[in-house]
Amino acid sequence: MILLPAVDIRGGRAVRLRLGDFDAETVYADSPLAAARAWVEAGARALHVVDLDGARSGEPRHLDELERMAEEVDVPIQWGGGLRSIDDVRAALEAGADRVVLGTAGLRTPELLDAALEIGGAERVRVAVDVRGGWISVSGWTERSEVRAEELVERLEARGVERFVHTSVDRDGTLEGPDVEAVRRLATAMRGRLIVSGGIASLGDIEVLRDLALPNVEGVIAGKALYERRFTVAEANAALERSRGGAPAPR
Secondary structure, eight states, X not given: OEEEEEEEEETTEEEEEETTEEEEEEEEESOHHHHHHHHHHTTOSOEEEEEHHHHHHTSOSOHHHHHHHHHHOOSOEEEESSOOSHHHHHHHHHHTOSEXXXXXXXXXXXXXXXXXXXXXXXXXEEEEEEEETTEEEETTTTEEOSOOHHHHHHHHHHTTOOEEEEEETTTTTTOSOOOHHHHHHHHHHOSSEEEEESOOOSHHXXXXXXXXXXXXXXXXXXXXXXXXXXXXXXXXXXXXXXXXXXXXXXX
């Protein structure tokens, strides 16, 4: 497992939302690039970057920030937010994303998912499994579907998806700890690989996920806890490396 620090972009700044609420925003850096650079200098081996404005509007708003990050930092960048057309997916990959994360598209436009897999391959396409109240959440977490996480993953694996990002929206930005049982259920029900997000508050939370020893859980995303210095990137890296000797950053 590896740690992926989160850089969420809104209005050109690095922010964090609470429970996905755009009215509950905390600004942590005026420059997303500065935030990304700081995490890499602290030892991050990959970054999880979300265009919040894009997620809300339905089209990318900050590909210029992605281009700058790709030029400045030498780690893989996982990029999501507003990628709802194949042109948007292609533009994100061309701007420097090592992997793209599809959210709403993964549920509502399977033809886009198929096209993204064709141009990027299963290695470069992840699908967001964003869960609020037990149901998949879409459109920048502003709408609830009638689909459960396990059902969505089963559908998508049948279409060739191999990599997922699971976020507990009910815990995101709350510092209340991850939904460990939800992670366990989903990971054991799937064949693909999973990155976990939502609620990370302490080094202990990361160690709990590590100690689940689920072989297909390959990473954990942390945002607010890192920004508020509840633990460091180096401490998280060391904790995760104590599991089976660690794992390389995803490429």
